[in-house]
Amino acid sequence: MNLKTIKIISILNIFILSFPAHFLYEFFPSPLISILFPVNESIFEHMKIIFTSTIISGIIDYLILKLNNIKFNNFLFQLIFTSVISIFIFLIMYLPIHFLLGEYLIITIALLFITYIISGIISYYILTFKPLPFLNIISIPLIIIIYLIFSYFTYNPPQNYFFYDTTTNSYGISKERATN
Numbered sequence: 001m002n003l004k005t006i007k008i009i010s011i012l013n014i015f016i017l018s019f020p021a022h023f024l025y026e027f028f029p030s031p032l033i034s035i036l037f038p039v040n041e042s043i044f045e046h047m048k049i050i051f052t053s054t055i056i057s058g059i060i061d062y063l064i065l066k067l068n069n070i071k072f073n074n075f076l077f078q079l080i081f082t083s084v085i086s087i088f089i090f091l092i093m094y095l096p097i098h099f100l101l102g103e104y105l106i107i108t109i110a111l112l113f114i115t116y117i118i119s120g121i122i123s124y125y126i127l128t129f130k131p132l133p134f135l136n137i138i139s140i141p142l143i144i145i146i147y148l149i150f151s152y153f154t155y156n157p158p159q160n161y162f163f164y165d166t167t168t169n170s171y172g173i174s175k176e177r178a179t180n
Contacts, residue, residue, distance in 0.1 A: 001068050003127060010061050011120040015113055017053040022046075035151045039173040040165035043095075044157065047087045048150055050112070054083040054119065055143065076139035078126035084146070086119040 024037040036052045038045035058079040065072055093111045101107070157163035157172035164171055 001064075001070070003065070003070050003072060004124065006061060006064055006068075006070065007120050007124045007127075009064075010057055010123070011116045013060060014053050014057040014116045014120075017056055018049050018112060021049045021053050034154055034173055035147055039154055040170070041167045042157070042163050042165045042171070043091075043098075043161075044153060044163045045165075047091075050086045050090055050115070051083045051146065051150070054086055055079065058083075072127040073131045074126050074129060074136060076137075077132055077135040078123045080139040080142050080146075081126060082119040082123045083143075085122060086115050089118050090115040 021037050025033045025039050029039075036048060038048050058075075062075055065075075090111060093114065094108065097107060097111070153163065154173050159171060
């Protein structure tokens with residue numbers, strides 16, 4: 001097995017992880033799960049699916065790379081970079097289509113898969129690039145900061161469309177669910 005093969009498997013892994021990630025809070029409501037996974041159907045909450053699935057898949061990748069003695073660089077940096085860039089890639093493709101056509105699940109799923117392919121390619125190139133020690137050092141604090149942001153906006157969402165759950169006509173986590 002080589003790095004390229006592992007990155008292809010990783011793309012499929014992230015994509016598959018996204019589906020249970022969508023429903024995890026519904027089945028296991030808790031404050032920790034609410035930070036990592038979506039608590040409603042807003043666009044913002046769905047960005048947690050992309051971010052957390054990429055992080056989890058990245059951890060699995062790391063274990064596979066180490067077990068197979070595959071050389072790589074910049075693991076932590078590629079983890080945070082691809083987690084964040086995936087959100088932007090998805091939104092750049094999704095939002096115009098969503099505003100023009102509305103919500104079509106098959107289109108959303110296809111865009112998600114395309115996002116993961118693009119981020120997998122980016123990840124591969126970062127892992128093969130020369131070592132970037134400073135960027136690796138700051139990556140863990142950045143992941144923590146992003147989850148703090150997710151946490152804040154889950155419990156204190158701005159009143160705009162990006163945070164609006166059209167299925168419940170509400171924002172953020174409902175008060176009943178937050179106390180469970």
